[in-house]
Amino acid sequence: MTATLRLAELQRRFGDAIRLPLDRGTGVLQAQVGSYDPALCAGILGNARERLAVYNRQYWFRLFGVFHQSYRLATALCGPWAMNELAASFLLAYPPTGHDLARAIDGFVQWAGDEAPDQIALGRTAALPRRALVEALRIDDAYRVVFEAPAEPALVLGEADVDRLSRARLVASRSAVLVEETWPLVQLRRGLPAEAAERWVALPAPHELGPREWLVCRIGEAHRVVPLSPMHARLLRLLRAHTLPEALAMLEIGLAPDAVVELAERARRWFADGIQLGLWSGLEQVA
Amino acid sequence: MFEHWPEVGFFEIISENFLDAPGAPARHLARIRERYPIVLHGVSLNLLGHADPDEAYLDRLRRLADQLDAPFVTDHLCWTGAHGISHHDLLPTPYTDDLVALAAERASHVQRRLGRPFGLENLSSYVAFRESTMTEWEFYTRVVRESDCWYMLDINNIYVSSENHGFDPYDYIAAINFSRVLQTHLAGHTRQPDGIIVDTHDRPVCDEVWKLYAHAWKLGGPFPTLIEWDASIPAMPEVLAEMTKAREVRE
Numbered sequence: 001m002t003a004t005l006r007l008a009e010l011q012r013r014f015g016d017a018i019r020l021p022l023d024r025g026t027g028v029l030q031a032q033v034g035s036y037d038p039a040l041c042a043g044i045l046g047n048a049r050e051r052l053a054v055y056n057r058q059y060w061f062r063l064f065g066v067f068h069q070s071y072r073l074a075t076a077l078c079g080p081w082a083m084n085e086l087a088a089s090f091l092l093a094y095p096p097t098g099h100d101l102a103r104a105i106d107g108f109v110q111w112a113g114d115e116a117p118d119q120i121a122l123g124r125t126a127a128l129p130r131r132a133l134v135e136a137l138r139i140d141d142a143y144r145v146v147f148e149a150p151a152e153p154a155l156v157l158g159e160a161d162v163d164r165l166s167r168a169r170l171v172a173s174r175s176a177v178l179v180e181e182t183w184p185l186v187q188l189r190r191g192l193p194a195e196a197a198e199r200w201v202a203l204p205a206p207h208e209l210g211p212r213e214w215l216v217c218r219i220g221e222a223h224r225v226v227p228l229s230p231m232h233a234r235l236l237r238l239l240r241a242h243t244l245p246e247a248l249a250m251l252e253i254g255l256a257p258d259a260v261v262e263l264a265e266r267a268r269r270w271f272a273d274g275i276q277l278g279l280w281s282g283l284e285q286v287a
Numbered sequence: 288m289f290e291h292w293p294e295v296g297f298f299e300i301i302s303e304n305f306l307d308a309p310g311a312p313a314r315h316l317a318r319i320r321e322r323y324p325i326v327l328h329g330v331s332l333n334l335l336g337h338a339d340p341d342e343a344y345l346d347r348l349r350r351l352a353d354q355l356d357a358p359f360v361t362d363h364l365c366w367t368g369a370h371g372i373s374h375h376d377l378l379p380t381p382y383t384d385d386l387v388a389l390a391a392e393r394a395s396h397v398q399r400r401l402g403r404p405f406g407l408e409n410l411s412s413y414v415a416f417r418e419s420t421m422t423e424w425e426f427y428t429r430v431v432r433e434s435d436c437w438y439m440l441d442i443n444n445i446y447v448s449s450e451n452h453g454f455d456p457y458d459y460i461a462a463i464n465f466s467r468v469l470q471t472h473l474a475g476h477t478r479q480p481d482g483i484i485v486d487t488h489d490r491p492v493c494d495e496v497w498k499l500y501a502h503a504w505k506l507g508g509p510f511p512t513l514i515e516w517d518a519s520i521p522a523m524p525e526v527l528a529e530m531t532k533a534r535e536v537r538e
Contacts, residue, residue: 010380043416059374062376099306
């Protein structure tokens with residue numbers, strides 16, 4: 001047998017062993033050393049099962065650490081134990097394939113929305129609704145996207161550009177993301193410690209007046225979150241597909257005349273704030 | 288870091304964290320590069336995977352090395368993934384003649400592709416295979432010699448593996464040709480209740496490793512030395528104190 005074929009066989013068996021899920025039955029995550037492939041163990045010197053368990057635990061705890069760090073808010077709401085269970089279910093279906101450990105989370109938010117239980121059990125009595133989990137994951141993701149966004153020069157409007165605004169779309173900066181929350185999760189996240197903590201935080205009561213929207217953006221190297229009124233959020237979403245006059249016209253539909261006047265005034269302020277926050281990186285001519 | 292700009296000779300980055308680096312990490316790296324040389328240390332080359340090295344990955348690694356003008360690049364003499372799955376761990380193989388040849392051929396190819404010296408790091412390992420026909424240091428030294436590559440010698444890993452597999456770490460050090468050492472690593476480790484030592488990089492270097500380092504320096508110094516501390520990271524002064532200790536041990 002060639003060296004590479006021998007390696008393929010050894011690495012298949014070894015990989016299967018170190019990806020075996022850890023047992024949760026005792027309340028402590030433990031390697032299931034009795035389940036390792038006997039043929040693999042026979043080829044290892046000394047106490048093969050205890051030694052393989054080191055790699056088995058490392059595989060899972062390293063990945064759990066990435067999930068805790070990437071999803072600080074969601075981990076706080078689930079508690080690390082429930083987050084580990086969710087991450088393990090995801091990783092069994094979608095093990096990491098890339099070079100970068102941090103990318104092991106890719107696809108998790110989508111998976112959680114489709115596959116996580118409707119109620120995530122938190123201990124014997126408490127539960128977290130899947131909707132809250134997914135909302136928290138999306139907020140965590142927004143922070144990551146903003147952190148990883150490349151530096152782009154912010155749009156600076158000259159006099160000629162003001163004229164172009166009627167025919168051009170604003171190009172959204174990658175360092176600004178809109179998020180919606182049913183529960184006050186953005187504020188909750190801001191109060192969490194910077195490092196992932198091994199503690200559970202209760203889901204707060206939902207907003208009385210329905211969902212709220214926030215803008216997560218970056219000023220210099222720091223994150224900033226800006227609360228948005230429903231109209232403001234709608235304008236920002238419309239501006240992704242339409243010119244400013246088109247977006248304003250859409251917002252005005254159904255408004256009383258005095259509300260239209262008021263909207264125009266507020267829109268001017270929002271637009272000026274948006275320029276200052278660097279929400280746009282340029283103008284794109286509409287075809 | 289950006290407040291104190293410590294007096295160190297260079298920094299090492301985990302290559303994979305900065306391949307096509309996005310946003311803030313890239314900007315931070317650029318600021319550091321303005322003041323210090325940066326060397327690249329990979330954890331996903333998968334030199335001893337059953338599949339050939341990933342050429343697209345090597346392209347990206349070369350671009351990063353060129354962009355940072357890295358004097359050299361290092362990775363591990365191990366496998367990290369197989370059958371399409373990345374385990375994000377540094378996994379050992381048996382030590383056999385045919386794997387010396389395979390590893391040497393691939394390492395040589397990697398060095399050519401990167402256009403600069405390529406150093407191979409010895410592992411901390413927790414298993415040893417019955418199939419092995421030679422010691423770890425025989426395997427390591429033969430791969431480095433036959434590939435015409437270099438050593439990225441991890442002193443802590445020698446100690447960890449010597450405790451886990453019952454060999455004399457000074458025999459290991461004696462086998463190294465120090466004229467081919469690009470760099471050394473020092474780090475802290477953790478002894479589990481069952482006696483196995485795990486390479487955790489989460490605490491100060493222990494006395495036994497300092498002694499081994501002093502011995503290596505006496506045999507083959509000077510060589511660049513890096514303290515690896517990438518878990519439970521303390522404040523910068525505590526990490527720098529380890530660097531100061533390394534200087535003292537050398538004197």
